[in-house]
Amino acid sequence: MTALANLRLPTRRYALGAGFTTEALKFFKYWIAAALVLAFALPFAVAQWNDITISAWYYAANAGKWFTAFVSGGFLFVLVPNMIATGLTRRELAVSMGLFGVLWSLALGAIACAGLLAERASYAAMGWSHGIDANDAIAPIGSAAETAAFGAHYPLLYLVYFAAGALVGAASYRWESAGWLLLVPVLPVVFSLDNALYDTKPVGPGWAGFLGGLIGDWGRGLIIALLLATAAALAAAAYRILIDIPLRAKKA
Amino acid sequence: MSFTVNLRGVSLRYGSEDALADIDLDLEAGKIYGLLGRNGAGKTSLLSLLAAFRKPTAGDVLVGGEPVWENAPIVSRVALIREGGDFDDSDSVKAVIEAGQIRPSFDTEYALKLAERFDLPLKKKVRDLSRGKRSVLAAVTGLAARAELTMFDEVHLGMDAPTRDAFYKELLAEYMDRPHTVILSTHLIDEVANYLEEVVIVDRGRLLRHADIEAFQGMGATLTGPADAVDALGLAALAEQRLGGTKSITVADALDAPTRERAAAAGIEIGPVGLQDLFIHLTDPERKAA
Amino acid sequence: MFDDGTPIYRQIADQIKAEIMNGSLEPGGKVMSTNQYAAFYQINPATAQKAFRELVDEGILYKQRGVGMYVADDARDRLAADFRERFFERVLAPLVREARQAGIPLTDIIDYLRAQEGALQ
Numbered sequence: 001m002t003a004l005a006n007l008r009l010p011t012r013r014y015a016l017g018a019g020f021t022t023e024a025l026k027f028f029k030y031w032i033a034a035a036l037v038l039a040f041a042l043p044f045a046v047a048q049w050n051d052i053t054i055s056a057w058y059y060a061a062n063a064g065k066w067f068t069a070f071v072s073g074g075f076l077f078v079l080v081p082n083m084i085a086t087g088l089t090r091r092e093l094a095v096s097m098g099l100f101g102v103l104w105s106l107a108l109g110a111i112a113c114a115g116l117l118a119e120r121a122s123y124a125a126m127g128w129s130h131g132i133d134a135n136d137a138i139a140p141i142g143s144a145a146e147t148a149a150f151g152a153h154y155p156l157l158y159l160v161y162f163a164a165g166a167l168v169g170a171a172s173y174r175w176e177s178a179g180w181l182l183l184v185p186v187l188p189v190v191f192s193l194d195n196a197l198y199d200t201k202p203v204g205p206g207w208a209g210f211l212g213g214l215i216g217d218w219g220r221g222l223i224i225a226l227l228l229a230t231a232a233a234l235a236a237a238a239y240r241i242l243i244d245i246p247l248r249a250k251k252a
Numbered sequence: 253m254s255f256t257v258n259l260r261g262v263s264l265r266y267g268s269e270d271a272l273a274d275i276d277l278d279l280e281a282g283k284i285y286g287l288l289g290r291n292g293a294g295k296t297s298l299l300s301l302l303a304a305f306r307k308p309t310a311g312d313v314l315v316g317g318e319p320v321w322e323n324a325p326i327v328s329r330v331a332l333i334r335e336g337g338d339f340d341d342s343d344s345v346k347a348v349i350e351a352g353q354i355r356p357s358f359d360t361e362y363a364l365k366l367a368e369r370f371d372l373p374l375k376k377k378v379r380d381l382s383r384g385k386r387s388v389l390a391a392v393t394g395l396a397a398r399a400e401l402t403m404f405d406e407v408h409l410g411m412d413a414p415t416r417d418a419f420y421k422e423l424l425a426e427y428m429d430r431p432h433t434v435i436l437s438t439h440l441i442d443e444v445a446n447y448l449e450e451v452v453i454v455d456r457g458r459l460l461r462h463a464d465i466e467a468f469q470g471m472g473a474t475l476t477g478p479a480d481a482v483d484a485l486g487l488a489a490l491a492e493q494r495l496g497g498t499k500s501i502t503v504a505d506a507l508d509a510p511t512r513e514r515a516a517a518a519g520i521e522i523g524p525v526g527l528q529d530l531f532i533h534l535t536d537p538e539r540k541a542a
Numbered sequence: 543m544f545d546d547g548t549p550i551y552r553q554i555a556d557q558i559k560a561e562i563m564n565g566s567l568e569p570g571g572k573v574m575s576t577n578q579y580a581a582f583y584q585i586n587p588a589t590a591q592k593a594f595r596e597l598v599d600e601g602i603l604y605k606q607r608g609v610g611m612y613v614a615d616d617a618r619d620r621l622a623a624d625f626r627e628r629f630f631e632r633v634l635a636p637l638v639r640e641a642r643q644a645g646i647p648l649t650d651i652i653d654y655l656r657a658q659e660g661a662l663q
Contacts, residue, residue, distance in 0.1 A: 005353065006353045006355065006356050006357070006358055006360075007353060007354055007355075007356065008356055009324055009325060009328060009356055012354060012356075016354070078340050081338045082338055082339065082340055082351065083354070084304075084305065085303075085305070085332065085334070085338035086338075086351060086352060086354045086355065087327045087328040087329070087330060087331065087354065087355050087397070087399075088324075088327070088328075088354060089304075089322045089323070089324045089327055090322060091322055091324075092324060243322075244307055246300075246305065246306040246307065247300065247305040247306065247338070249296065250296075250334050250335060250336060283588065284586055420584070421584060424580065424581070424584065424586075425581065427587075428577045428580060428581065428587055446550060446583075446584060446585045446586065446589070447584070447585065447586055448586060449586045449588045449589070465549075465550075465586075465589075466549040466550075466551065466592075469548070469549045469550070470548075470549055516636075516639065517639075519643065524548075
């Protein structure tokens with residue numbers, strides 16, 4: 001936190017939520033920059049030997065989901081003792097975290113979407129096809145409008161991963177040895193919906209791909225509604241764990 | 253406006269273990285309290301409840317007359333500093349200090365002044381600090397919080413003697429500058445005794461004594477003399493020692509004038525009991541619960 | 543600085559009394575404030591205040607609202623009477639007791655005291 005002045009009580013939870021976002025973006029600025037450079041430079045390197053047919057940025061944007069879950073879980077795990085010891089209530093922390101989640105997902109989602117559009121332009125200039133590896137076939141992303149529509153899902157997906165990360169982070173602080181086990185129910189649900197949305201294999205362990213197949217043709221509207229509901233349910237569960245969380249005893 | 257503290261029938265259970273059992277305690281606003289107790293007696297548990305680090309299993313915890321749990325206007329003005337501090341170890345010292353600004357009352361200028369005085373390297377990461385410097389950083393964030401209830405839980409651990417001395421001095425100066433309620437939890441009782449107005453002793457999860465420091469200082473005596481003469485006084489001894497024909501006993505109560513005279517006449521020397529020794533005797537596990 | 547046996551406030555009161563007796567505090571003179579005492583001796587200000595309250599009750603000090611504490615004009619007389627009374631109890635009683643234990647006759651002590659008094663004059 002590098003706030004310039006003391007925060008005031010009724011609004012400090014919002015100031016903190018915004019502060020966490022800028023802190024996190026600042027903290028990981030080199031990682032984000034590296035992902036950008038890599039995703040744009042790699043196709044030019046590969047083009048020396050092979051035809052470019054699939055979007056590299058798609059993988060970077062998908063890795064952003066994991067990154068988001070890691071950021072939210074890691075931050076919350078550290079913030080619980082720090083913030084409560086500095087005189088913040090759990091409710092205030094929960095509200096700040098919620099705001100952090102929305103702002104982070106929007107910010108990273110905007111980068112992901114803009115990246116896809118920029119990549120489309122650069123691929124078009126090079127005469128490469130801008131597509132996605134959909135298991136056996138390569139599906140082209142499509143026109144500029146279709147690419148934008150495709151990229152517009154990222155904020156929502158990031159939000160779901162953020163909520164999942166926060167839940168596991170809060171649980172890991174609360175139940176020192178067992179909290180991470182929440183990954184077992186959370187991962188398949190998030191994976192399946194994520195998969196279902198694209199009906200493609202996400203970046204991640206291949207074994208989870210089959211789950212996506214089960215709900216492959218539910219229709220986009222329903223899947224989006226389910227993603228929203230999942231984000232809400234994960235956030236509610238995280239809130240429940242957080243709201244009466246005790247600070248751990250210090251180890252002697 | 254300093255905070256009062258009221259505990260009503262407070263219990264705290266970890267699993268099946270009672271950390272605190274049915275505690276009633278009232279602390280007036282604006283005093284410096286010493287919280288004494290052996291390891292595991294419940295000192296840290298008690299302080300954790302006052303700072304809303306934990307929720308009691310039963311009972312009410314009031315700070316400043318209000319329930320402290322999830323009460324932002326109260327907890328933002330309560331500071332519990334635990335040994336080693338609650339920091340993000342990857343943060344710099346400066347970042348840790350600035351995080352204090354989450355409190356409306358945090359005095360950044362004062363914190364930076366203290367950091368300079370205590371030689372804290374602002375740019376260094378917390379994880380690279382020595383144990384002593386880490387304790388100092390914790391103490392600095394506690395002092396600069398300018399809270400209405402400030403609690404230091406064994407924060408002196410890891411500080412060397414001159415640093416502890418400087419810390420107590422600063423604590424007293426800050427207290428006189430701005431009256432507020434202070435609780436010092438410590439093992440080094442004699443070192444802080446002069447700073448205290450009242451003393452609270454917890455033992456095995458229960459409140460053992462709560463009284464003015466003077467009550468403790470007037471309490472107790474050691475009597476040393478010929479074994480027969482010492483025995484003849486018929487006093488209830490907390491502890492006794494024998495060397496040849498000489499016997500030394502420690503008693504918990506103040507001696508009345510006739511006893512003093514009789515003892516003096518029998519050639520028995522009467523000496524004071526330090527607070528530390530008195531505490532050791534009062535919380536002796538061999539001793540039956542009072 | 544302080545010994546363990548007596549409450550600190552009493553030790554401070556005794557010290558102020560001693561300062562009045564030996565003349566370092568003059569009758570009518572101003573005494574340090576509670577906070578100054580607390581900072582100087584590194585004690586809780588409430589402890590210093592207790593010492594002052596006791597001295598005010600005994601008529602040794604008087605308080606002028608908003609200004610501070612002053613030494614009463616007759617403080618030294620009061621203390622002298624008090625001191626004389628306690629001198630016998632504090633100094634002479636143990637002396638007699640120890641002399642008896644050591645088997646020193648009282649007349650030897652009297653002779654010694656006379657000689658000391660002569661030397662001082």
